[in-house]
Amino acid sequence: TFQYKRRGYEKGLxxxxxxxxxxxxxxxxxxxNGGYQCxxxxxxxxxxxEMPRAVFAISDQVLAGACEYCREHGIRIPEDLEVVGFSxxxxxxxxxxxxxxIDQQPYEIGCVAAETLIHNIQKDRPRQRKVVCDSFLKLxx
Numbered sequence: 001t002f003q004y005k006r007r008g009y010e011k012g013l014x015x016x017x018x019x020x021x022x023x024x025x026x027x028x029x030x031x032x033n034g035g036y037q038c039x040x041x042x043x044x045x046x047x048x049x050e051m052p053r054a055v056f057a058i059s060d061q062v063l064a065g066a067c068e069y070c071r072e073h074g075i076r077i078p079e080d081l082e083v084v085g086f087s088x089x090x091x092x093x094x095x096x097x098x099x100x101x102i103d104q105q106p107y108e109i110g111c112v113a114a115e116t117l118i119h120n121i122q123k124d125r126p127r128q129r130k131v132v133c134d135s136f137l138k139l140x141x
Contacts, residue, residue, distance in 0.1 A: 002030065005058055005086060024052060029063075035065025043073070053082060060085035060101050067097060088138060103138040 001125035008021050009071055026041055028034030041057055063085035077083055088103030112131050
């Protein structure tokens with residue numbers, strides 16, 4: 001899914017006539033420690049004047065790590081840095097944080113997966129299908 005998210009990021013920039021600037025893309029493990037490491041790298045790369053004003057994390061889990069780094073280093077969210085996650089998971093809410101996230105509707109995806117699995121078990125021939133579930137921007141939990 002990370003590859004699809006990257007393509008969507010590029011498509012969004014292209015739609016608005018903006019170039020893809022690799023200086024603003026950071027890679028790390030897709031977990032909290034990855035978000036923490038990426039924030040650390042970002043802050044070491046840019047001067048205060050050049051610092052991006054917003055971060056879009058590849059997942060809410062990565063965003064949790066980025067936010068932890070900010071909290072430890074006195075970076076106020078959203079006053080100093082705007083953030084948006086991607087997943088719709090409850091990890092940020094469980095940490096007591098309320099940030100926007102792109103909700104992928106994991107419960108609905110799980111229901112479709114379970115229905116497909118049950119159908120495949122009950123039938124002689126397993127079937128494969130492509131299902132697209134809508135996602136949406138959830139402004140706060």
